Amino acid sequence: MTISGLGPHGERASPPERVSLLPEDLAAARAATRRVAIVLHTLDGDWTKQQISGMLGIFGDCGVVVTEVIDCGFSVNRQVSELDRLIVAAPDAIVALPVANEQVAAAFRRVSESGIRLILLENVPTGLLPGKHYTSLVSSDNFGLGKMAAAGLAPHLVEGAAVGVLGFAADFFATNEREIAFANWLQANRPDVRSHVRRFGAMDEAAELALQMIADHPDISAFFVVWDTPANAVATRLQSAGYTPAMATVDLGEDVAIALAAGRQFVSVAAQLPFQQGVAAARTTILALLDRTVPAWIAIPGMSVAQSNVADSFQIIWRKPAPARRCACLALRPDGKSRTVRSVSIG
Known part of the structure; x- marks a missing residue:
């Protein structure tokens, strides 16, 4: 690698x-x-x-x-x-x-x-x-992680799609590299995609900032958040508000792994x-x-993780079996309004 x-x-x-x-x-x-x-x-x-x-x-x-x-x-x-x-x-x-x-x-x-x-x-x-x-x-390799996240998200973006990018407001080498690499990969490989960038200063700011971005740019259909803890908060908050954009992030925490396995918002994870x-x-x-x-x-x-390899990747990264417990997940019907509940597990 x-x-x-x-x-x-x-x-x-x-x-x-x-x-x-x-x-x-x-x-x-x-x-x-x-x-x-x-x-x-x-x-x-x-x-x-x-x-x-x-x-x-x-x-x-x-x-x-x-x-x-x-x-x-x-x-x-x-x-x-x-x-x-x-x-x-x-x-x-x-x-x-x-x-x-x-x-x-x-x-x-x-x-x-x-x-x-x-x-x-x-x-x-x-x-x-x-x-x-x-x-x-x-x-x-934080630059490589940003590229992985973009490459994994790209197949889920329609022609001319808009992506919300949530970076970290601090001058921080790791997150800066991820954000730069994500933007560079899209510019080189998907020049049709437009990006709207905002940066959060604290963990509890990310979710509300994502909602504000959607209010300002209703065409946003996907998000990249520079690591998994704020990304999961963003996904949860957006879903509760009725939005389910495709999401990419860095780090395969357990909550994100479960969501990825369920096919619930997260489609690409670049794992450290x-x-x-x-x-x-x-x-x-x-x-x-x-x-x-x-x-x-x-x-x-890093390691590129999608729904197809999340169980194996979880075991490699966290050195333990993927959780076998089942969790309730909300899923939108094709009409985009009614929700149904289904149970999934990573393993």
């Missing part, structure tokens, strides 16, 4: 296999008692849970103590204060997902200046350079592999603590 995008400084991607641990690395890590803190944008959602699981397993195998797993709640102020507190606590390394760019850059620079090893996830704050301010960036990303981040951290050379950017390719 190839990587479509470039890193934040134009780097070519290195595959996660570049940070494999040899037996002597494991032995050396176990012999040196190391402490690591994990600072994340949020602890909510399936993606975060799987990424933490991937990291904790590798750290545990190598005798590395994870002192804290911190939830920043998408708050710039909280992330800055937590980083400053960790500088005093002085772990050997911090694995962090920056919640913004310019607003948190000074705090991350202070971490680097304190001598703490810094491994970044998904995003690099403004002005920080690999090898100087941070050791490595470990991310998904968060467990594998967590494993790669932990291995990168351990090698850095052992003073081994690691790539500036390690990228994990």
